[in-house]
Amino acid sequence: MPEFAQHTLSTGWSFKDSEDQSSEAWLSVPTVPSVVQQDLQANGKLKDPFIGLNELSARWVNEKSWTYRNVFQKPAVPTGSSIFLAFDGLDTFANVKLDGQTILESDNMFLAHRVDVTQALEAEGEHTLEIDFDCALLRARELKKQHPEHKWVGFNGDPARLGVRKAQYHWGWDWGPVLMTAGIWKEVRLEVYSAKISDLWTEVELAADHVKAQVSAFAKVEIVGSDASHKATFTLSLHGQEIAKEVATLENTVDKVTFEVENPSLWWPNGYGDQTLYQISVSLEKGEDEIHQVSKKFGIRTAEIVQQPDKHGKSFFFRINGVDIFCGGACWIPADSLLTNIEPERYRKWIELMAVGHQVMIRVWGGGIYEDESFYQACDEVGVMVWQDFMFGCGNYPTWPEILESIEKEATYNVRRLRHHPSIVIWVGNNEDYQVQEQQGLTYNYEDKDPESWLKTDFPARYIYEHLLPNVVKTTSPSTYYHxxxxxxxxxxxxxxxxxxxxxxxxxxxxxEKYQIFDTLGGRFNSEFGMEAFPHMSTIDHFVENEADKYPQSHVLDFHNKADGHERRIATYLVENLRNATDLETYVYLTQVVQAETMMFGYRGWRRQWGDERHCGGALLWQLNDCWPTISWAIVDYFLRPKPAFYAVGRVLKPVAIGVRREHHDWSVSHAQPPKTSKYELWVSSSLQKELVGKVELRFISVQTGLEIRETIVHENVTIVPNGTTDILDGVIDHAVDDPHVLAARVWVDGEIVARDVDWPQPFKYLDLSDRGLEVTRISKTTDEQKLELSARKPVKCLVFEERDNIRVSDSAIDIVPGDDQVVTIKGLKPGDRPLKYKFLGQ
Known part of the structure; x- marks a missing residue:
């Protein structure tokens, strides 16, 4: 019996403008997967749309249809086998022809397709595969015209996008360009087989005491022809060692075996335990021959969303393996406007950065894509939980019968594809579509529980989010929570x-609102919030070609910020808090200071609330990343260069973090009159599962002189409660007596400083931060690592190191106070490299 064989069709492609009938129209395609913008660039027909104003001169591509062609040899086909043509993803309106005959029509970017082409490829020799990609932009507008009965409303992009199952951000968003891609965006191949395993999955039941787990493994088998006499051998292994094996004979094309696992090793989020992954393998056999083999990794864990009435309303937090987890993390958009640019290693670097920053959850936002397998593998291995939106964003989606059928197939395919990943802890119906319903006054009667009646309202998408999608999740991945x-x-x-x-x-x-009060604005789980900042100068240098354009309000810089009203909003937060700058480098830095402070104020307060009956269950900032080199809410830019906010968030999310804060005095409302007194509070947050005993210190240090203006407060033998908040003390500052001063807090555990926090008088613009007496001293150096000691005579605000590719700084955006020298480790600097530059406020 022949083995399963596959032949990837990655080379030998050419493409053209579908309307161009000339023989010279065909251009070469370097490799597939690809999208048309990449292929045009490779042929010198398009400038890089990420540079300068080039996006505008690339807009013509958006309104074209494109044809891709491949001439290939028929593969060897053993007796009893069939040939299938498999497409993992076609973007988006695709008509596939084999030797001139249409074999597939697709209108959903998020679906895979497989077509039996055995008969079509009967003839030996060459065959021609041709794919016409119709223009998604124009097709969307046609669909909108055909359905005047629907109310086409939403935020961002052309509302016609709502009728097309394509990544919605391709229509342009308030952080991304309008780049309407088309092409073979995932792998295409020929598969030759008589039988194959078409799906493999597990269902895991973990005992409450964690001493035993039951792992049920399922394999769906596809057989060509009538001979169904196969057997399937399932193997369970851990760290490459086989721990159990079972043989099943085929029944109804689905095989099932059950393994009892004693004392299982559990999968935990980053910082809570190991990210143990078991492997399930299944081998399909005919007689003595192995025909096909498939393996998948999975984790043993429980994941609950706890929603119980309490004094704050109704809780909303995640519990993994019985442990309550404060979900500090970020929202994720696609990492490129041209998706086929993203290599698995780039995904890995993003997720590893999250772990470095003590983030435990990523939210895959609903206007992008169901991500690549390598993204979720990285999350599994690094321990980052995934909040997975379905792909609906910021709109009132239509529900004609054909699109509902397509959506159901899309949802079923993607939940099946991803259900083995232990990192995925929740599926969520959409992003902000209920906000569109509210803002547009669309019909929504929560008490009406009849799904068919929802289809007749002007908000028919409720049927998708409250009927269709939950049914798919319940059927396909029953242990995963749906929201x-x-x-x-x-x-x-x-x-x-x-x-x-x-x-x-x-x-x-x-x-x-003032960013200083961000924590008072939160809810039970804050799944989006943000503040814009410019990326580092090296990123700006990449997309701004002319030196003359390197000033804060240049045309090119404004063009690369897609947020409505960004000029006013950046200016507002800068002028309220900081002294103005006219040179670009300082201006960039000031926007980064504002973003870092904003994120710190939000996360610090919300994490403190976690200890108050789980008042806040988590905070996912908008956004982790960028899809092009731009100015946005991202805390790490397109080139994986962290902004200062990345480090500020990382400090607040450390396993043990200390917080000190004086009450907010709104200087703009009080006409800049200073307060007579200010209350302050000091606390410690811990995500550790064990009680700690530590020493806590609070110092009062003059901004002007660097001298202590009051006696230091020290609390020895402080009991730090596990997985919660320990309130240490509160007090009052008398502004008539004391200089403007910082409150500098530290906490020691086992004789080691584990966390610091510094509270500053607000706003910074009223402070003279010159002449700080900062010293940056190299205290050790090896071939690829050096340590810098940071000290100061007077308090220093937000010392930020230059970000250079392939060089990692252990900490940045640092506050330094006299008498508390800090050490920063820099990895990747080679002998002879120039030292990293740095900036601080008032420099």
């Missing part, structure tokens, strides 16, 4: 802070 939308809470308004998750945009958007 109808983000934000959403039991049918209440999406701004209700007592229930569900919320997107808090009243800093930056909305009422544009």
């Amino acid at each position: 109808p939308g983000s934000p959403w809470g039991d049918g209440k308004v999406t701004t209700d802070p007592t229930v569900g998750d919320m997107h808090q945009w009243n800093v930056w958007h909305g009422t544009q």
